[in-house]
Amino acid sequence: MRKADLLVDQGDMIRERTANGRPNFFTRVNVGDRTYALLLTALGGAVLIVAGLIVFVLWQSAHTALATHPLEFIKGMDWDPVRHSFGALAFIYGTLVTSALSIIVAVPVALGLAIFLVEIAPSGMRPLVSFPLELLAGIPSVVYGLWGLFVMVPWLRERLEPFLGAVFGFLPLFQGPPLGLGYLAGGLILAVMILPTIASVSIEVLKKVPVSLKEGSLALGATRWEMVRTASLPYSRAGIMGAIILGLGRALGETMAVTMVIGNSPEIHASLFSPGYSLPSVIANEFAEATDATHTGALAALALILFGVTVLLNSIARLLVRAVGRGPARA
Amino acid sequence: MKKILAVCLGLGTAALAADSLLINGAGATFPFPLYSKWFSEYNKLHPNLKFNYQSIGSGGGIKQITEGTVDFGASDAVMTDEELAKAPDIQHIPTVLGSVVVVYNLPGIDGLKFGPDNLSGIFLGKIKTWDDPAIAAENPGIKLPQTAITVAHRSDGSGTTNIFTDYMAKVSPEWKQTVGVGKSVKWPAGLGGKGNEGVTGLVKQNPGALGYVELAYAIQNKLTAAPLKNKAGVFVKASIESSTAAAANVEVSEDFRNSSVTNADGKGAYPIAGFTYVLVHKDQKDRAKGEALLHFLWWAVHDGQKMAAPLDYAPLPSPVVKKVETALKKLTIDGRPLHFAKS
Numbered sequence: 001m002r003k004a005d006l007l008v009d010q011g012d013m014i015r016e017r018t019a020n021g022r023p024n025f026f027t028r029v030n031v032g033d034r035t036y037a038l039l040l041t042a043l044g045g046a047v048l049i050v051a052g053l054i055v056f057v058l059w060q061s062a063h064t065a066l067a068t069h070p071l072e073f074i075k076g077m078d079w080d081p082v083r084h085s086f087g088a089l090a091f092i093y094g095t096l097v098t099s100a101l102s103i104i105v106a107v108p109v110a111l112g113l114a115i116f117l118v119e120i121a122p123s124g125m126r127p128l129v130s131f132p133l134e135l136l137a138g139i140p141s142v143v144y145g146l147w148g149l150f151v152m153v154p155w156l157r158e159r160l161e162p163f164l165g166a167v168f169g170f171l172p173l174f175q176g177p178p179l180g181l182g183y184l185a186g187g188l189i190l191a192v193m194i195l196p197t198i199a200s201v202s203i204e205v206l207k208k209v210p211v212s213l214k215e216g217s218l219a220l221g222a223t224r225w226e227m228v229r230t231a232s233l234p235y236s237r238a239g240i241m242g243a244i245i246l247g248l249g250r251a252l253g254e255t256m257a258v259t260m261v262i263g264n265s266p267e268i269h270a271s272l273f274s275p276g277y278s279l280p281s282v283i284a285n286e287f288a289e290a291t292d293a294t295h296t297g298a299l300a301a302l303a304l305i306l307f308g309v310t311v312l313l314n315s316i317a318r319l320l321v322r323a324v325g326r327g328p329a330r331a
Numbered sequence: 332m333k334k335i336l337a338v339c340l341g342l343g344t345a346a347l348a349a350d351s352l353l354i355n356g357a358g359a360t361f362p363f364p365l366y367s368k369w370f371s372e373y374n375k376l377h378p379n380l381k382f383n384y385q386s387i388g389s390g391g392g393i394k395q396i397t398e399g400t401v402d403f404g405a406s407d408a409v410m411t412d413e414e415l416a417k418a419p420d421i422q423h424i425p426t427v428l429g430s431v432v433v434v435y436n437l438p439g440i441d442g443l444k445f446g447p448d449n450l451s452g453i454f455l456g457k458i459k460t461w462d463d464p465a466i467a468a469e470n471p472g473i474k475l476p477q478t479a480i481t482v483a484h485r486s487d488g489s490g491t492t493n494i495f496t497d498y499m500a501k502v503s504p505e506w507k508q509t510v511g512v513g514k515s516v517k518w519p520a521g522l523g524g525k526g527n528e529g530v531t532g533l534v535k536q537n538p539g540a541l542g543y544v545e546l547a548y549a550i551q552n553k554l555t556a557a558p559l560k561n562k563a564g565v566f567v568k569a570s571i572e573s574s575t576a577a578a579a580n581v582e583v584s585e586d587f588r589n590s591s592v593t594n595a596d597g598k599g600a601y602p603i604a605g606f607t608y609v610l611v612h613k614d615q616k617d618r619a620k621g622e623a624l625l626h627f628l629w630w631a632v633h634d635g636q637k638m639a640a641p642l643d644y645a646p647l648p649s650p651v652v653k654k655v656e657t658a659l660k661k662l663t664i665d666g667r668p669l670h671f672a673k674s
Contacts, residue, residue: 081488082511149532157536179481180536181522256525260532264486264523275522281486285525288388289488289514291414 062301086298101187114202137196145260194247205239358392358405404610407490432556447502456520482521483542494605547643573601574645
């Protein structure tokens with residue numbers, strides 16, 4: 001039996017033992033214990049109730065206001081508040097594209113940073129980097145948005161987008177005039193925003209890798225990179241997936257920063273240079289001044305879709321975590 | 332003796348009520364700086380009266396006054412028939428005027444003028460480049476580049492957009508048919524920026540961009556606005572005076588709901604201007620609050636108007652003030668009209 005399999009087996013045994021050995025709070029006679037159990041159950045239930053209420057209220061508002069079929073609404077491309085014609089597809093597309101882009105850009109950088117800090121950098125350097133990293137995570141999103149609009153977007157328009165257009169212009173992704181504002185700007189600003197989250201969680205996860213595992217790997221003749229690849233990363237992949245889910249959650253729901261750089265036009269284009277729109281942005285933009293019931297209803301329906309998209313992506317990610325977390329480490 | 336007692340009692344309750352009198356309002360963000368100034372100045376005159384105003388947006392203002400959670404609402408746009416059906420007891424009171432200016436960014440080029448046809452053509456996406464013959468015809472002597480026009484508009488629902496689209500619909504039948512009027516519309520062309528600062532950002536950074544922002548914002552940020560051709564055929568620069576002039580010749584209805592002042596008559600009238608309103612119940616239920624609120628509004632459209640121009644809002648022209656006086660006098664408290672002191 002391989003070493004890693006052994007580890008997993010042991011883990012299962014431990015889990016079983018604690019599961020059997022755990023005292024069942026509800027059957028116990030002790031009043032203090034029972035009150036404690038009830039209190040915690042109520043607190044846990046409150047989360048579900050709040051989530052349920054949100055869905056219920058949104059559904060009520062959306063349902064009474066939307067005459068069109070829900071599927072028609074999701075497939076619809078038109079967004080015309082004056083004529084009460086509403087469709088969500090452009091917003092869903094924008095949200096998915098910018099979030100995917102941000103993950104693609106942020107994950108390698110964040111992981112590289114985390115591996116560097118944990119495995120390679122001198123230990124004195126870690127707080128020097130992790131402090132500003134946490135600071136970055138705390139910056140209000142509107143500040144990121146303004147920075148994006150006034151610093152990043154001009155740079156995109158004048159440097160990055162013309163460059164990408166010249167080199168990769170044969171791909172539909174990088175065609176069209178470089179406007180600066182658009183999916184690319186939205187995705188990049190999100191990447192900057194979720195990078196600290198993913199990096200700092202990954203650092204914590206990588207730090208938890210047992211030294212014995214790493215030393216064993218080195219003792220078997222692995223280089224430092226091989227040690228990271230065969231010992232550290234497989235051991236912490238569930239945690240790293242968790243970090244990515246956290247980042248994705250922030251990217252999906254981010255409002256202000258995205259709306260300032262995405263161009264805010266409800267269209268679908270293949271090119272990342274084109275302006276688009278995202279679900280949270282349109283809600284934030286139009287809700288305060290929406291007065292008639294159809295318009296607010298349509299916005300509530302968008303919120304419901306955003307809720308659905310988040311739940312869906314999180315469930316997929318969770319299944320993924322379970323899949324990678326279960327399997328034996330590849331040596 | 333009885334009389335004295337009654338007076339004492341009356342004074343006592345008035346003082347008691349005044350001690351804790353707080354008037355709640357919510358609504359439009361556009362007039363918020365001026366309203367704050369008004370509230371603090373009025374508070375100096377009436378130290379027992381405090382205002383609490385939440386600038387949550389016109390839509391929020393209409394919702395809250397309809398639901399009765401605030402004592403007054405504020406909106407940049409008049410309530411629609413549908414909205415008014417839910418709260419038929421609402422009176423619109425115009426407080427000041429704002430206007431919308433057109434700003435552009437063409438390096439090395441200054442002094443462009445726009446007529447209604449060109450402006451609507453650009454925003455409809457039909458005039459695509461700066462060297463379009465129609466723009467050149469209106470601006471003789473200016474050498475226009477071949478640059479594409481990037482249209483910048485507001486992405487957030489806003490009273491500014493409402494006034495702008497109202498003007499567009501008046502001067503362009505095609506606009507009226509395809510886009511319409513509203514705080515959020517389906518734009519035929521261009522990019523959306525959030526807030527005045529978002530639109531300004533788009534315009535400043537993109538050579539060839541053109542957008543609209545509200546006058547107060549343009550003045551405070553020293554943006555050069557293009558003169559626009561008004562109904563009389565005169566090119567007028569946006570200013571406080573030309574915005575007030577826009578409302579001077581307009582026949583406003585008594586409920587002020589039919590009071591669009593875009594594309595107004597008059598040689599000095601700036602074509603894209605509009606009122607902002609306070610929304611109050613025609614019959615006030617709470618005596619103390621109702622009295623205080625109506626007296627405050629009276630003060631706001633008289634003494635308060637002097638504070639408008641320094642904050643870059645256009646004061647109401649005197650014919651409109653007269654109309655507001657009539658409207659305020661018709662408001663009642665518990666079914667009885669309130670007598671206003673001459674001010």
